[in-house]
Amino acid sequence: MAKKDTKKIKGRIKKDVLKLQRMGAEEEKKHKEDKEKRKKAEERQNKKLEEVEVKVSGYLKKRAQFLPKSIIRKISKRIMVTKISPKQFGEIVRLTLEKYSEHLIDPTESAGIIAAQSIGEPGTQMTMRTFHYAGVAEVNVTQGLPRLIEIVDARRQPSTPMMEIYLEPTIEDDFDKVLKVAKDIEISHLIDVADVETDITNMQVIVHLDPDAMERKDVNPDEIEAVLKKVKKAKGTEIEITAEKNKFIVRTGATSYKRLQNLVEGIKDLKIKGVDGISRAIIKRSADGYMIYTEGSNLAGVLEHEYIDGRRVKTNNILEVYDVLGIEAARNSIIHEASATLSEQGLTVDIRHIMLISDIMTSEGDVKAIGRHGISGKKSSVLARAAFEITTNHLLKAGITGEVDRLAGVAENIIVGQPVTLGTGAVTLVYSPGKKKPAPTS
16 A cells, blocks of 8 residues: 555655646747747848837938937937827927036036035945845845945955856756856856865875756866866876775875974865856846846956856946956946946936046046045146145155146135136236227327
8 A cells, every 4th residue: 555655655745846847948938939939020120129219310411410428319209109290300400409508517517516515415324234245135246335446446446246147048048058057157166066075194184075066067077176186286286086986085294283284274275167266156036037246356267268248247346347358348347336336326417427527537549546546646736636635745745746736626726815717716807998099089
């Protein structure tokens, strides 16, 4: 009776497993179909949008008028979803031109001060905490004011570096292949897949392999052996593999306990596989397929992987973007990171203020901090530098070297009590009286 019951239970379990597999396959098929539909709908929308953009651009060209591409795209998106007559179309473009000209900045306006105020004031309302990354509870990421300070200080290493890794369309729906990529990216040390034991009696190190951990990390004994052989070359040690292949014995020829301890520490930290700097890789499903979030960042190392879509990979390390992709990419990264940091806190700042700051930070071909070690410390005006930080040092050095201050900026003119060279202060009016007419002769 017991045997029959066991057989029945096994049969039920088998049926349930097959049912779940069918359901999974159906769900995967449905996801692929939905994705294909979305892709086709997107292509149709983009084609329609391009047609409207061409129409708006042609209308402006005929009238010798100008609008930025971003505004043309915005109004084209609105026009695209509504039915309007040619007269209404013309009226929309005319009103847009009118509003655009109203919002153009005035000549000699203090754009820098307005940008500083527009970012500085919302900064006072930001939090000081580290939060879980939106949608990925497992990843901690610095947000709020500390993150904004990191961005404008152009820190070499963010406090919580992370990456968003998108995969090639050929594999982004295949979980097994994505998992393989994640395991290849995530760094694995010997201590993660084995227990390292010190045998003081025989002056040797025994590495006990953990099969479960090796399966999780997708590591095989041959890889471990290859890594241990590198230690042999580097430290002049002898390696011996047992017949069972479940452990490695590393013997050292020296009788020094210190050398043995150094060998143990070196073996524990041995890198078996993965990209340096990527301590953890987490897979998440998005609308387009699977993607990988990482703790730690190494853009150059990640881009070398064949299945990663290099066009969509993101990192929050701005200086890494500069080193790998150049100054224009770094400028875009500053804009993206600062905008995202402010919007996460529910603060709205016009993107043009952020663009101005990113332009100043990257204008000389490298990423400079806004502070005494960057932009503020390299102003041509002595008084402006002294007003920012370390007043006596700047004034003393300027006095010794005989620097001249032309009083061209805002801070230096305020210090000496002169009108600033902005707005009406930038214009000098000169009255030139005409020649006196000779008195009429009688």
